[in-house]
Amino acid sequence: MFRTTTGKATLALFGVLCIALALVVHAALSGELRWSAWGLVAASIAGIVALQLYENLRRFAFEPPQRASEVWGYRALALFLVFQTLAPLHYYLGEHPWDERFAWRMYSAVRVARCQLQSFETYGGEREQTRISEHIHVAYASNIQRNRPRVAEAYLRWRCEQDDDLQQAEIYNTCIDASGELIEPRFERRIFCESAFIERSGP
Amino acid sequence: MNELLSRIFSAPVHPARVWMLERLLLLVLAVDIWTANLASAGRYDSGGFHVAHFPFLDALLPTPSIVLYVALHVAAGVLCIVALVQRTLPRLLLALIAVFYTWGWAMSVLDSYQHHYLMSLLLVTLAIAPRPAAAFLNERQPNDPERQTEGKNAEDEGTRKSAAPADARSRRDLVALGANPAYTALMWTIALVYLYTGIAKFEPAWLSGEALQRVLLLPPGGEPLPGGEDRAAFFRTLLTPLGLRGQQLWWTLGHGVVLTQWVIAAGYFLAPLREVRWARFGHFVYPLAMFSALLFHIGAEQMQLKIGWFSWYMIGAALVVFTPVAVLARLQRCAEPPLPGRLNAGRNVVPIVVLAAAAGLFYALKLDGFLWLSVAVLTLIVVVRFGELLRRLEERRPALRWLLVPAAAVVTLGGIAADIPGALFGVLCALLCAGAYLFRQKRERRSASFTQVAWGLLVAAALFSTALDALDVRWDFYRYYGGDLARRGELSEALEVYEQANRYAPEGDNRDDAIERVQRRLESGR
Numbered sequence: 001m002f003r004t005t006t007g008k009a010t011l012a013l014f015g016v017l018c019i020a021l022a023l024v025v026h027a028a029l030s031g032e033l034r035w036s037a038w039g040l041v042a043a044s045i046a047g048i049v050a051l052q053l054y055e056n057l058r059r060f061a062f063e064p065p066q067r068a069s070e071v072w073g074y075r076a077l078a079l080f081l082v083f084q085t086l087a088p089l090h091y092y093l094g095e096h097p098w099d100e101r102f103a104w105r106m107y108s109a110v111r112v113a114r115c116q117l118q119s120f121e122t123y124g125g126e127r128e129q130t131r132i133s134e135h136i137h138v139a140y141a142s143n144i145q146r147n148r149p150r151v152a153e154a155y156l157r158w159r160c161e162q163d164d165d166l167q168q169a170e171i172y173n174t175c176i177d178a179s180g181e182l183i184e185p186r187f188e189r190r191i192f193c194e195s196a197f198i199e200r201s202g203p
Numbered sequence: 204m205n206e207l208l209s210r211i212f213s214a215p216v217h218p219a220r221v222w223m224l225e226r227l228l229l230l231v232l233a234v235d236i237w238t239a240n241l242a243s244a245g246r247y248d249s250g251g252f253h254v255a256h257f258p259f260l261d262a263l264l265p266t267p268s269i270v271l272y273v274a275l276h277v278a279a280g281v282l283c284i285v286a287l288v289q290r291t292l293p294r295l296l297l298a299l300i301a302v303f304y305t306w307g308w309a310m311s312v313l314d315s316y317q318h319h320y321l322m323s324l325l326l327v328t329l330a331i332a333p334r335p336a337a338a339f340l341n342e343r344q345p346n347d348p349e350r351q352t353e354g355k356n357a358e359d360e361g362t363r364k365s366a367a368p369a370d371a372r373s374r375r376d377l378v379a380l381g382a383n384p385a386y387t388a389l390m391w392t393i394a395l396v397y398l399y400t401g402i403a404k405f406e407p408a409w410l411s412g413e414a415l416q417r418v419l420l421l422p423p424g425g426e427p428l429p430g431g432e433d434r435a436a437f438f439r440t441l442l443t444p445l446g447l448r449g450q451q452l453w454w455t456l457g458h459g460v461v462l463t464q465w466v467i468a469a470g471y472f473l474a475p476l477r478e479v480r481w482a483r484f485g486h487f488v489y490p491l492a493m494f495s496a497l498l499f500h501i502g503a504e505q506m507q508l509k510i511g512w513f514s515w516y517m518i519g520a521a522l523v524v525f526t527p528v529a530v531l532a533r534l535q536r537c538a539e540p541p542l543p544g545r546l547n548a549g550r551n552v553v554p555i556v557v558l559a560a561a562a563g564l565f566y567a568l569k570l571d572g573f574l575w576l577s578v579a580v581l582t583l584i585v586v587v588r589f590g591e592l593l594r595r596l597e598e599r600r601p602a603l604r605w606l607l608v609p610a611a612a613v614v615t616l617g618g619i620a621a622d623i624p625g626a627l628f629g630v631l632c633a634l635l636c637a638g639a640y641l642f643r644q645k646r647e648r649r650s651a652s653f654t655q656v657a658w659g660l661l662v663a664a665a666l667f668s669t670a671l672d673a674l675d676v677r678w679d680f681y682r683y684y685g686g687d688l689a690r691r692g693e694l695s696e697a698l699e700v701y702e703q704a705n706r707y708a709p710e711g712d713n714r715d716d717a718i719e720r721v722q723r724r725l726e727s728g729r
Binding site: 025031056057080133140 | 208249251254256332405408411413417450454457469473
């Protein structure tokens with residue numbers, strides 16, 4: 001394997017990977033983050049995978065697909081894979097750091113933030129605290145607790161529709177991150193039922 | 204471009220690997236749907252409030268309800284079983300399963316489990332991928348690698364050599380040897396999940412272990428409170444002997460999680476090359492990827508992360524993808540009835556006995572997850588083998604097609620006996636879809652076995668009933684639903700639902716306290 005050019009390149013990248021790993025481990029044991037070493041780790045793994053795929057795929061004997069349905073099948077698969085590769089980037093390039101859906105962010109640092117949700121409703125000028133889970137399923141309340149604007153605003157609009165006497169409904173969500181620091185700005189939404197206007201602050 | 208795509212998707216993969224992966228996925232998915240998803244179906248009665256995953260779905264789809272949610276999932280599960288007993292997975296059924304399953308989670312943000320999204324991606328891949336010709340190993344051409352003596356091909360730098368045997372030049376032969384476009388796409392789908400999961404954790408809070416401490420409900424510093432549960436015990440036990448304690452332990456864990464994800468991702472990106480003779484590099488990568496996947500997901504289970512069946516899907520996938528193919532080939536051969544006149548007890552019986560013994564061992568060691576995986580593989584082999592036998596019988600006795608009628612009746616009764624709103628509707632929908640599949644096959648003059656579909660329906664009915672009973676699905680459904688109704692102040696309905704829950708309560712448990720509280724609230728008018 002190492003007699004070929006790509007084999008030698010793979011070996012070289014493997015050497016780089018080992019050095020980079022050693023640097024990462026050394027930094028971790030000292031309680032430091034060494035981003036450059038991590039960058040080398042990522043680049044060398046990616047390079048090894050790419051070289052192996054290139055080297056082995058180019059060796060296959062094959063015949064081009066003979067039916068149009070096969071051609072379209074391959075194209076559909078390829079497009080689907082491209083979609084899957086690009087779809088998670090919506091999170092990293094978008095403006096909604098709290099909406100981690102479809103980005104493969106499971107148990108991320110965002111997810112472990114602890115949030116306290118408060119809601120208030122105003123009837124006849126009197127403002128009282130309420131519990132969202134008394135009106136909708138607690139799982140929706142959890143969604144709002146994760147600063148999901150669509151769910152929060154849909155809930156506020158729905159409350160106004162449900163209760164003609166409701167003048168104003170508010171949601172406040174205060175979150176602290178994994179290290180205990182308050183996350184600013186706070187998530188705030190307020191709806192004025194008469195006009196259905198929603199005042200927004202925060203994510 | 205066509206050449207590039209052909210190369211990418213023509214990586215020769217052993218049929219046994221694909222067979223096991225696809226069918227195990229469908230079997231586990233069916234049981235997962237019928238247990239985890241149905242248990243939480245009560246949340247879909249949320250007093251008329253719903254938010255779909257995408258704004259356009261709010262306008263397009265009907266309002267979610269318990270009946271709709273349950274029906275979609277029951278139908279998807281039944282069709283999974285019907286599909287997996289067929290010789291080749293029927294594209295129509297796969298497409299319907301993908302639509303029903305995706306609709307099921309997409310209709311509301313109540314279901315934001317990302318592994319449901321992954322399942323949808325895998326189902327869509329199976330539905331759209333071109334299918335190879337050979338299903339069972341017995342059907343393969345004489346020149347396939349399985350029947351060739353193993354030997355090393357000389358590497359020829361600078362010239363192209365065939366990865367296939369020297370006389371297998373035609374694409375038909377290559378397909379028979381195991382080029383399976385779906386497999387490459389499935390592998391890269393899973394690889395992308397691990398890649399992005401690693402990227403998601405590539406931030407100071409995770410790398411320092413702070414986020415992981417929070418996930419495990421440990422106080423800052425990561426040491427459990429006196430008398431408190433230590434969810435990191437598994438990794439503490441592994442790493443403390445290496446001298447890693449305190450901050451070093453957590454930094455190692457945080458860094459280790461990211462690195463593990465990327466190693467697994469690399470393994471899955473290279474998985475389509477598993478059977479390629481030049482992939483000697485794989486002798487190192489594949490065992491490492493399997494070890495990493497098992498360590499990571501078993502660790503996740505030990506840490507009691509509430510992620511449903513996701514860990515076991517991934518453990519199963521890693522075992523199928525990275526295990527030496529000889530093991531899988533043996534198991535797949537057990538699912539093939541022997542050719543007429545050839546009965547090989549060693550080939551057909553010994554692997555099943557070994558698998559059953561392994562299941563027994565896992566049971567004794569209380570390794571529930573591995574026990575269920577072994578049982579799933581055993582079930583798969585038995586079910587597929589019997590289905591194949593029925594198909595052969597049907598060729599000799601076409602009257603056996605009428606088995607479809609009692610099978611449909613049995614599965615309908617199963618839907619009624621489920622006693623969950625929407626289950627019957629789901630079963631009827633599945634029957635309609637199965638009928639549509641048979642009709643389409645006949646109309647296009649393709650082979651379709653009525654008895655195999657009937658067998659699939661019978662197995663689905665049996666598994667559905669067993670899953671509901673064994674995992675207390677009805678108990679969970681009604682008690683969660685009752686709790687939600689009580690929280691929202693719908694007290695009369697809550698009472699009724701709690702009474703239903705008590706009918707299915709496991710021994711030593713009931714909802715009497717909750718019923719009492721609701722009755723008090725009703726009496727006091729609150």
